[in-house]
Amino acid sequence: MSGGDAGQTNEGEGTGNGHVAYAEFYPPIAAWALETDDSFTLARTGCLEPLVQYESDGSLGEKLATTWEQVEPTAWEFQLREGVQFQDGTPMDAEAVAGALTHLLERKTPARSFNSDVVAGVEAVDETAIRIRTKQPDVLLPYRMATPNTGILAPKAYEGKQLDVKGTCTGPFEIVEEIPQQSLSLERNEDYWGGTPALATAEVRYIVDGAVRATQLQTGEVDIAPVLPVVSMAELEGNDDVEVSTVEMPRTTAMMLNNSRPPFDDPLVRQAIQKAIDTEAISGSIYEGVMTPATGPFSPELPWAPEGAAPVSRDLDEARRLLDEAGVDPSTLSIELLAYNSRPEFGDLATVIQDQLGELGVEVKVKSGEYASFEPDVLAGDYDAFLLSRGYLIDLGDPAGYLAADYTCKGSYNLAHYCDAETDASINQALQEEDQDARFQTYAELAERLQSEAVNVFLVHESAVVGTTARVENFEQHPLNFYALTSELTVS
Incomplete structure (x- = not known):
């Protein structure tokens, strides 16, 4: 899936066997450590998911949690979505979620939005609920739980010296191959809690140079290219096989x-x-x-x-x-x-x-x-x-x-x-x-x-200047760039 034909039409597209190549502008630089911006890259791949979703209109929606409530001035409870399992088949229960968030809190260099200066601790209330205690009243804690930094991985992810993201996410796509600093190969998560993803496979290519992203979009080597140079707009807009928008x-x-x-x-x-x-x-x-x-x-x-x-x-x-x-x-x-x-x-x-x-x-x-x-x-x-x-x-x-x-x-x-x-x-x-x-x-x-x-x-x-090939359907540029490869994304 890392070959040069990623942007070409695949047999069976439109029947759930489609493939897209996404040009990611920011490669991981910290071995996927979730306290870093690597978590944002991992979320855009469709692998990592947090408890709460930040919607395009600025509101908060359900993700791995279905409800949240400030039960005390310094305590919030989150009810977890039932029936979710990690891609390795283990259940996403309260103990696993509390463990993942505690691991984040204990990092030497903490996440900007979720750290021990703000959060006192995380505990499982029962199998399906967690309680997050804050150092002082924090009315914005649900927003903290919508950032990719607070994405949830399976307990297995934390066993080694560095994070293992293969098979430990909950999202619609599972990482099956990683070529460091070059690309990721992804396959649909057949057991995704949100329903079977429309695409069968996807590839994420790390292309730091914006001009190269624009060129590969023109040639069809990639299907989705965000953060394009403004100077590329005129040429891209003249290509009938490409759609360009600004957000x-x-x-x-x-x-x-x-x-x-x-x-x-x-x-x-x-x-x-x-x-x-x-x-x-x-x-x-x-x-x-x-x-x-x-x-x-x-x-x-x-x-x-x-x-x-x-x-x-x-x-x-x-x-x-x-x-x-x-x-x-x-x-x-x-x-x-x-x-x-x-x-x-x-x-x-x-x-x-x-x-x-x-x-x-x-x-x-x-x-x-x-x-x-x-x-x-x-x-x-x-x-x-x-x-x-x-x-x-x-x-x-x-x-x-x-x-x-x-x-x-x-x-x-x-x-x-x-x-x-x-x-x-x-x-x-x-x-x-x-x-x-x-x-x-x-x-x-x-x-x-x-x-x-x-x-x-x-x-x-x-x-943001973002371009897609004309065959891409159901792609929406998220205003915070949290998401890109979603379960609804498909090709014609």
Whole structure:
């Protein structure tokens, strides 16, 4: 199933014997450890499933759990779906689920949305129910249980030194062969609790380069290709065998600034850099108008965005004034900007930023490479600036997860190394606030603060460009990119 004919018509398609090839843009880098982003890749393959499903409209639906209830201020109970078995034939009971979640809690580097800072413990209530205790009241726990990080694997998966994902999932597809860093071969799970999957087989190909994904979609070597370069749209739209669409995503591209060391420990310098960047020009040139200029971390039409939020207008005179107020000569500033290459547009984006800041007199040195090679230094605070595409609902399905991970002093993904006691208190309050309107107001105030202090330079709000071959049916681009290969997916 890893051959070059994956995109060709298979005998028996339309009768339940179809095959698709999916171009996955993010290969596993941590041996499938569920506390990492590998869990998202595993969920997109149709293998890994969590207790709760995040629906396309932002609501929560049933998955491996059918009901959930906050039975105490610091305790939630989840009723498990009955009759589910892991792909190795063992039952998915409360003991297995509690064991899987406890294993996640005990990881050395915890998941951003489900960790021992938030969760006190997990226990089986009886054979079909579990109780999750939290350190403090947490009205958003069901959202935590919808993330791929909290996907459930069979007890056998945890027996070795690294996770074994073959035969230990509950999803519609089972991994039968893995070629590391190249591909996965999948077969339908005939005993899937959701009914027999429409496809017989599937292949996941790891294709980091967006241009290569677009080319293989054109040639029919892959059937589904997400996160395509905007520059590929015109050519793809001219191909009758390909269907291309754009979907607004809860995701923003930003130039992350290291707030923990000079020059970006000074908010005046950060604000000067922000005023020197032309997000309108970036939107029009790099993204051909598909992405819109950022108004802050959140798209302006969302209910938790600040009212009247607008992009920062470029003003070099104001940028120079701010640097003068900070006592900084722009000619003395030399910044290294990191740009990872799995986002094909980041190379051009870095060059535009280099030119725009050059007009201010600031030197920018661009360094390109794999995301995995940059992350340790960025997490450690050993960098100046870093281009990042970041989803603000991906960790929790609610902005509080993103805000807690990225902008609290001890946040697990605080790449900006920003620390403010008032911000920490506001985010902590939001996590306990049952009134949704009040919670959204807090998010809006926090977004306004992040933008006004130029904690990072928010560049564009993103839309996903996704392409499929014309024969693909029942594929829907999930707004959080949690799911791709589903039981309903088929080919004509």
